[in-house]
Amino acid sequence: MINKPLLTMILLFCTIGVSWAQYNIRGTVSDERTGEPLIGASILIKGTTSGAVTDLDGNYSLDISSSGSVELIVSSIGYLKKTITVNQNQTEVNIQLNQDATNLEEVVVTGLASSVKRSNLANAVTSVSSRDLTGTTTIQTTDGALYGKVPGATIRSNGGAPGGGISIQLRGISSLQGASQPLIIVDGVYINNASQRTGRATVSGAGGSNQDDGANRLADINPADIENIEVLKGPSAAAIYGTRANAGVIIITTKRGAEGRTNVSLSQDIGFAKPLRLLGVDDWSEEKINFFFPESRRPIELERYRAAEASGTFIDYEDYFYNNTALLLNTRINVSGGTEKTKFFVSGNITNEDGTVKNTGFERYSIRANIDQKITDRIRLGVSTNYIRSNTDRGFTGNQNNTGASIGYSISYVPNYFDLRRNEDGTYPVNPYFSENPVSVTDNAQNNSLVNRFIQAFTLDFDILKTQNSFLKATVSGGLDYLQNSTQIYLPEFLQFQRAQANPGDLFVGRQESFNTNFQAALVYNWNLGSINMNSQAGLVRLDFDNNSLFNRGRGLVPGQRNLKQANIQEINEQFNSKIQEAGVFLQQEANWEDKIIGTLGIRWDKSTLNGDPNEYYAFPRASVAFNLGNFDFWNSTVISQLKPRLAYGETAGPVPFGATFTPLGGTNIGGLLGSTVSTSIGNTQIQPETASELEFGVDAGFFNNRISLEATYYIKNTQNNLQNLNLAPSTGVNTTPSNEAELQNKGLELSLSGTLVDNSNFRWFSRILYWQNDIEMTRLGIPTYISGGFGSGLGTFLYAEGYSPTTIVGTPADPSIPGGFTIWGDAQPDFNLSFSNSFSIYKGIEFSFLVDWRSGGENVNLSSFLSDGGGTTNGWFDDDNGDGIPNGRQREPEPYNNAGRWVQDASFVKVREIGLYYTLPKETLTNWFGNTVQNLRVGSSVNNAFLFTDYEGYDPETSTFGAQAVANNVDIAPYPTSRRIFFHVTIDF
DSSP states (O other): OOOHHHHHHHHHHHHHHHHHTEEEEEEEEEETTTOOBOTTOEEEETTSSOEEEOOTTSEEEEEEEOSSOEEEEEEOTTBOOEEEEEOTTOSBOOEEEOBOTTOTTOEEEOSSSOEEEGGGOOSOEEEEEHHHHHSSSOOSSTGGGGTTTSTTEEEEESOSOTTOOEEEEESSOSOSSSOOSOEEEETTEEOOOOBOOOSHHHHHTOOSGGGSOOOBGGGGSOGGGEEEEEEEOSHHHHGGGGGGOTTOEEEEEEOOOOSEEEEEEEEEEEEEEEESOOOOBOOOOHHHHHHHSOTTTHHHHHHHHHHHHHHTOOOOHHHHHHOOOEEEEEEEEEEEEEOSSEEEEEEEEEEEEEOSSTTOEEEEEEEEEEEEEEOSSSEEEEEEEEEEEEEEEOOSOSOOTTSSOOHHHHHTTOOTTSOOSOOTTSOOOOOSSSSOOHHHHHHHOEEEEEEEEEEEEEEEEEEEEEOSSOEEEEEEEEEEEEEEEEEEEEEOTTSHHHHTSSSOOEEEEEEEEEEEEEEEEEEEEEEEETTEEEEEEEEEEEEEEEEEEEEEEEEEEOTTOOOGGGEEEEEEEEEEEEEEEEEEEEEEEEEEETTTEEEEEEEEEEEETTSSSTTOOEEEEEEEEEEOGGGSTTOOOSSEEEEEEEEEEEEEEEOOOTTTTSOOEEEEEETTEEEEEEOSBOOOTTOOOEEEEEEEEEEEEEETTTTEEEEEEEEEEEEEEEEEEEEOOGGGSOOEEEEEEEEEEEEEEEEEEEEEEEESSSEEEEEEEEEEEEEEEEEEOOSOOEEESTTOTTTOEEEEOTTSOTTEEEEEEEOTTSTTSEEEEEESSOSEEEEEEEEEEETTTEEEEEEEEEEEOOEEEEHHHHHHHHHTOBTTTTOOTTOSSSOGGGOOSSSSSSSGGGTEEEOOEEEEEEEEEEEEOOHHHHHHHHTTSOOEEEEEEEEEEEEEEOOOSSSOTTBOTTTTSSSSOOEEOSOOOOEEEEEEEEEEEO
C-alpha cells in the first residue's frame, strides 16, 4: 500500500513535468506585400484542433503543450497557407502571408454539409468572390454580374429593360422543354428564380407568357450583400443536390459578421445610363418614296415629306425613344462586428434606377440581418433574414404581332418625316403606318411589377463529440422563401389600337405567390484512419413548393378608370395552384491522404410528387478522385509547384413539369350549364424525371510557387429521358401525351489561366483568362424529326433531329437532303467564349481593373431587321451594294435572296464589360483629417457595358425575346436596348 506522502510527491513531480512541457509563442501575422496586420488569421498546431486567432492588430498568443518542435499552420482568407516549425527556444514569431491570387486556399462546398480546400478539389467549381462580383462596378442584378466570370456559362438577357431578365445555361442544354436554368440556393434556401408572367404579351397580342419580357426573380437579391458565389456546373459536382440539379447549382453565400470592433460602412453610387448601341434609321427622299410606296400612296406621302422638309421636322424615332439619359442611384449601409459569442451583419440598400426609355425604371429596397450566435461551446446558431421590395416599370418593347404596345415594332414602320408626338391640345396623331402610336403608349400605358419578398434561413450546429483528432457534429438547417408579385398592365381606352376594338381600354391584373420551404438535417463525422483523414456525412432533405396565381382581365374600361369592376367585359384569365413535395436521403464519404490523394463517394435518393410514381426513389451517385502530385515527396520541381490530375462522375435529374401526370380539364358552358371538357393532351402516369450523367476529366497546375494557376477541364454530359410530346393516333381521341424520349450529349472544354504577373510593394498586376466551348448533339430523338421555335421556316426555326444539335437553325428554301426538309443557316451555340480580366494595384492606394468578353460564333434570328426592312427604316435600306438597281432593304444575301438566311446573323462580339478606377486614401491622411472616426475612405468611377464591337445588326447580340427558354433563346424582336452605365462611387468606413 502506497502511503500518502509518497503519493503526494509522485503527483507533484507529474505536475512539474507537465509544466516543463508547455511553452508560449506570440507574434504578429501580416500581409507580406503591404505589411498590414491580418485580423482573424488562424494559427493551428498541426495534427490537433488547438490553435489561436489574431486580434484587431494582427497579434496572436498560443500555448503549446509539448517539449519539442511543432508545426504551425497559418492561414487567412484570401492568403496562401503557410506551415512553419517552432520550438521551446522561441518566444516571438512574426509571420507574413502572401495573397492567394490563385484561390488555392479557398474553401469550396463539396456536399450538403461539408467543404474542402480548392487545392484538394476534384471538380471544376467556379467561385466568384464579392470583389469579382461588384468590386469593379455596380451591377443591377446578381446574375448580370456573372457575365464573363464563369467558364461554361451561356448568359442571355430578355433585353435591356430595368430590373433584369437574364437566363443562365451551364454546360449547354439540359432539357428540351423543361427547365434549363440552374438551381439557386441562397444561404441554404432553395429560392424561386422564375421569370414570372406579367400579361404584357396577352394584351399586346405577342402571344404566350414567354414573350412577356419579365424579370427573373434573382433580380431581388442585392449583389452587394453577397460574399461568395459557387457555381457547380455539371452533375459530377452537383449530384448531391439530386432531382433539381440537372442544369447545375448556383450557391450564394451572403456576408456575415466577424469578431472585433463594430464597423459601419456607407456607400453611395451616382451614375447615369445611355444606350450602349443605336443602329440609326434610314433617311427618306422623294426617290425612295416613289420606290417604296405603291402608286396610290405616293401623293400623300410626298406631301407629308415636303411639309416636313419645309419645316425641318424630321424625327429620328430610335433616338427619340431610346437615347435618353437615365439617372442611377444606389445607397448602401452595412453594420458588422461582434464578440466571441455573437457576430452580426446588418445591411440596408436602396436602388433607384431610371430606364433609358421614358417612364421606365427599377426600385429595390432591401434589408438584411445575418446573426451568428455561439449558444454554448458546443452549440452554434446562424440566422439570415432578408426582406426585399422591388418596383419595376419595364415599358413596352419586344414582339406584339402587328397589334400595338411595342415601341420597336411600331417605329420600324414609321418614316422620319411623320410626326407622332403629342399635339398641343393633348391628343396624339393617328399613326397611318401602323396600328398604334408608340408615343401615346409610352406616355400613358403601364407595365408594372411590384414584389414583396421574405427570405429566412437558419443553421444550427451541435458538436456532439470532439477529441484531439476527430469530431462528430449534427447540422440542422433550412429556410423559407415567400414571394408575392403583383403585376398590372394598363392600356387606356384612347390609345389608337384600343379605339379600334369593340371594347376599348384594357386592364390585366395579376397576383402571384410562392412559398418555398426546405429542411435539412445531417451528421458529419471527421476522423483519422491512420494517415488518412475521413469525413463522413449522412442526412435527409425535405422540400415543399407552394405556388398560386390569379390573373384577371377587364376590357371596355370606363374612361380614366383602372378598376376591373369598371370594365364592360370581366374575365378570369388564369387561375393556377400547385403543391409539390420532395424528399431525399444522402450519404457521402470523403478521404484525404495527407493532401496527396483525395477521394469522394456519395449518393442521394430522391422522390417527388411530380413523378409518375410519387413514392419511387431515384438514385444519384457521385465519385471523384484528385491526385496532388506536388505534395508527394518525390516532387521537387522549382517551376511546377502544384500538379493535380482529377476525375469525377455524377448523376442528377431535372423535375417533371407540374401536371404532366394528369389530363387537364377545361371549363365550358353549354346552354347555360357549366361543365368540363377533356384536354387534347393526356397525362402520363409513367413519366420519369429527366436525368443526366457526366464524366469530367481535369488537371490543375500551379507555377512559380503558385503565382500562376492553370485549370483545364473536359466533360461529357449525357442527358436522358428528355421530355417530348408524343403524337397519338386520332382513334385515341386525344392528340399528345408527354413522354421520356430524347437524349442529348454535351461535350465541352473549359480553361482558366490566372496569376500575379508582378507583385511588389508599389505595383501588383493580377490577370485571368477564361476560355470555354460546348458542342451539343441529339443522340436520340425517339419521335419523327420536326422543326419548332421562333416564327416558322420562313424566318428561321430550329431542327430536332438525331445527329444534329437542337440549336441548329433551319429555314427556307427547302432542301430535301436535310432532315426536316429545310436549309441549315446556322447554330445558336457559340464556337467558343473567352474573357480577359486584369486588376492593378498601384502605390497601395490606386486600383484599376477591367473585364473584356469575347464570344465567337453563334447565330441569332434577327427579326428586328425583318421588321425594319419591312418598314423601310433599316439604316442603309436604300443603299444598293451590288448595283443591280434593287436596294439592300429588298434584297439581302445570302443567295437565293429573301430566304430565312437573310435574318440569321452572326452574333459574335467583343464587349468591354467592366472598367473601374478607385483610390483609397492613406490611413495617415484619414487620421490627420478625421482622427480615429473614419477608418477607410474610397472613391472612384466605373463603367458597366463600356464598349461593344460586333457586326451583328441588332442592339445587343446577347438579347433575345425568348431568353428564358432552353432552346430557341436567340430570337431578337425589337428589344429594349442595352445600356452603358457610368458611375461615381464613394465608400466611407467608420
